[in-house]
Amino acid sequence: MVGTRLRFETTHTTEFVDITDRLRAEVRRAGMRMGRLHLQSLHTTLGLAVNENEPLLLRDFQGLLERIAPEGAGYEHDDFARRLNIAADEPINGHAHCRQLLLTGFATVLVEDGDLVLGTWQSVFAVELDGPRHRQLALQLDGEFAESSLSPFRGEGQGEGRGSSAESSLSPFRGEGQGEGRGSSGSATLVELELARQLLIDPEAVAVPMRRLVEAGGKRVRPKLVQLTAGIGPRSEPLRAAALAAAVELLHNATLIHDDYVDESTHRRGQPTVAAAEGPERAVAVGDYYFAKATRLIAEIGNRDVTLTIAEALEAICAAQIDDVALRGAFPGDHDSYLRVVRGKTAALFAAACASGALFSEAGPEVVGALRRYGDLVGVAFQMADDMVDFSPDSGKPVGLDIRHRVLSLPLIYASEDRAVGPEVRRLLAGSLGDAEVGRVADLVISSNALERVREEAQALVETAVHELESIELDGLRPILISLARSAVDRTA
Amino acid sequence: MSIQLLERDLERLESLWDDGLSDAYRSYMEAVAAYEPEAQPRLALAAALIEIGLRLQGLGGRAAAAPSLLMGDLCLARSSRLLAGAASQSVQIAFARAIETLSAAAASDSSAPLPRPRELLLRAFEAK
Numbered sequence: 001m002v003g004t005r006l007r008f009e010t011t012h013t014t015e016f017v018d019i020t021d022r023l024r025a026e027v028r029r030a031g032m033r034m035g036r037l038h039l040q041s042l043h044t045t046l047g048l049a050v051n052e053n054e055p056l057l058l059r060d061f062q063g064l065l066e067r068i069a070p071e072g073a074g075y076e077h078d079d080f081a082r083r084l085n086i087a088a089d090e091p092i093n094g095h096a097h098c099r100q101l102l103l104t105g106f107a108t109v110l111v112e113d114g115d116l117v118l119g120t121w122q123s124v125f126a127v128e129l130d131g132p133r134h135r136q137l138a139l140q141l142d143g144e145f146a147e148s149s150l151s152p153f154r155g156e157g158q159g160e161g162r163g164s165s166a167e168s169s170l171s172p173f174r175g176e177g178q179g180e181g182r183g184s185s186g187s188a189t190l191v192e193l194e195l196a197r198q199l200l201i202d203p204e205a206v207a208v209p210m211r212r213l214v215e216a217g218g219k220r221v222r223p224k225l226v227q228l229t230a231g232i233g234p235r236s237e238p239l240r241a242a243a244l245a246a247a248v249e250l251l252h253n254a255t256l257i258h259d260d261y262v263d264e265s266t267h268r269r270g271q272p273t274v275a276a277a278e279g280p281e282r283a284v285a286v287g288d289y290y291f292a293k294a295t296r297l298i299a300e301i302g303n304r305d306v307t308l309t310i311a312e313a314l315e316a317i318c319a320a321q322i323d324d325v326a327l328r329g330a331f332p333g334d335h336d337s338y339l340r341v342v343r344g345k346t347a348a349l350f351a352a353a354c355a356s357g358a359l360f361s362e363a364g365p366e367v368v369g370a371l372r373r374y375g376d377l378v379g380v381a382f383q384m385a386d387d388m389v390d391f392s393p394d395s396g397k398p399v400g401l402d403i404r405h406r407v408l409s410l411p412l413i414y415a416s417e418d419r420a421v422g423p424e425v426r427r428l429l430a431g432s433l434g435d436a437e438v439g440r441v442a443d444l445v446i447s448s449n450a451l452e453r454v455r456e457e458a459q460a461l462v463e464t465a466v467h468e469l470e471s472i473e474l475d476g477l478r479p480i481l482i483s484l485a486r487s488a489v490d491r492t493a
Numbered sequence: 494m495s496i497q498l499l500e501r502d503l504e505r506l507e508s509l510w511d512d513g514l515s516d517a518y519r520s521y522m523e524a525v526a527a528y529e530p531e532a533q534p535r536l537a538l539a540a541a542l543i544e545i546g547l548r549l550q551g552l553g554g555r556a557a558a559a560p561s562l563l564m565g566d567l568c569l570a571r572s573s574r575l576l577a578g579a580a581s582q583s584v585q586i587a588f589a590r591a592i593e594t595l596s597a598a599a600a601s602d603s604s605a606p607l608p609r610p611r612e613l614l615l616r617a618f619e620a621k
Contacts, residue, residue, distance in 0.1 A: 206600045307585065315574050
């Protein structure tokens with residue numbers, strides 16, 4: 001959901017302001033494809049109407065309002081002697097309030113194919129009843145958005161995507177801590193602000209390397225899941241939800257710092273890893289610091305279920321990381337081992353992000369459970385897509401990095417099981433892996449049907465995840481969660 | 494002294510039990526007498542896991558090799574889960590702050606010796 005304000009000046013006492021084109025522009029700007037545009041007057045003498053923009057008809061409407069609630073007809077509201085707390089410039093406008101009662105202060109317009117659903121002669125009007133004045137309407141756009149507007153999976157490794165110009169145009173409430181829309185860039189900006197704030201107050205020795213990692217990019221999928229699911233239950237606290245989301249992102253990054261040391265990775269998100277740039281001792285300390293800080297920030301939120309959910313996920317991550325390293329002796333492993341490791345290393349925090357947001361919002365246990373399963377399935381599918389990216393020349397990264405580092409990878413497992421290429425893949429993986437061997441293994445994987453099998457499996461998981469959402473009330477969030485799940489798989493970077 | 498821990502609390506960490514974890518646990522048990530009896534074993538184990546975990550990782554000294562680092566990570570994560578289930582919010586926060594203090598000191602270029610983990614962790618119990 002995206003929230004914004006429409007501001008305008010009126011020039012007459014009574015005026016029908018046609019706002020149709022401006023609403024269309026807001027829909028386009030938000031990249032909304034399908035859903036609902038909600039409007040709400042923020043004034044008691046400004047109404048809303050949907051009708052024909054024909055000047056004589058508008059004069060008829062004005063005449064009707066004037067006949068039903070004529071000016072100066074002895075409104076008690078205008079008897080200032082009987083009212084309390086009258087402002088010096090209090091207008092005599094009982095008639096305008098009564099006229100507004102005849103209109104409406106709220107309206108919803110459907111959106112399809114990126115445009116308002118209006119009949120040929122229908123226009124949307126803000127109806128000024130006590131002008132001229134400065135006026136504003138609250139707008140919320142709720143529904144499906146174009147991939148470029150909503151997908152959290154763009155810009156990985158490029159340091160873009162978060163707070164980019166395209167995204168920031170969606171909401172004017174960035175950084176104000178209000179008007180928060182679910183799935184809006186405003187939510188994402190809150191997380192970025194919280195991350196920046198937390199990194200500002202930490203000792204430089206730990207903050208500098210973490211800042212480098214955080215500012216280098218990342219998809220921010222986990223905080224997005226926290227924020228989305230934090231909007232489901234009856235308790236809505238966007239600022240505290242952003243604090244929880246930022247803590248989850250810090251925790252994720254802390255695990256990456258230790259992972260990079262263990263994997264002997266030299267770069268992440270285009271930047272040198274902490275271990276490579278500043279040595280393993282610093283990497284251990286920075287990882288520990290942000291592990292502790294993130295768990296503290298989560299504890300400070302004061303919801304035991306949330307704390308426990310994240311702690312259990314962290315434990316699953318660590319256990320899976322141990323399994324992952326142990327399995328490297330039997331590289332490339334098998335499907336069951338792969339799933340066990342991926343469920344822990346990746347899916348556990350996805351599931352915990354979904355569950356913790358829902359728990360934070362005090363959603364019911366069936367909703368929490370369904371979202372936890374959704375997160376788990378999307379997390380596994382996300383990792384499978386990540387594995388496929390390693391074989392994509394469009395990813396922006398050298399092809400075959402996972403092969404070189406002997407990282408558990410489902411395409412490699414499937415290729416090694418392939419009747420045609422399997423024997424050669426297994427033979428190559430059993431030996432030392434130089435550039436030629438890595439390139440050959442990558443070619444063999446691409447030439448087999450391994451990538452297609454992985455893609456189909458990931459898509460099936462996503463559809464199962466989507467199915468999990470069908471039985472629960474999500475208060476309009478379903479399209480965003482579906483879009484997010486599908487974009488987890490449909491990506492090349 | 495009876496060991497009232499669940500199997501799950503020590504799962505995967507059995508090898509550490511005889512390698513310093515049980516001693517640390519017993520030491521911390523003496524510090525948790527003021528807590529509810531059923532919470533005491535888990536609180537003591539949580540503190541012991543932090544102490545042993547940081548030692549395994551080589552925090553403040555030479556970084557451990559990957560397997561030890563990962564085992565240390567699991568110790569810290571297990572500790573976090575135990576605290577989430579058995580400790581008050583203020584104790585959870587105090588334990589996290591103790592690790593923050595130790596790791597920030599380890600990350601700094603200062604040649605000053607690292608604070609003693611046990612002292613910091615014992616102090617964290619006072620946040621009850």
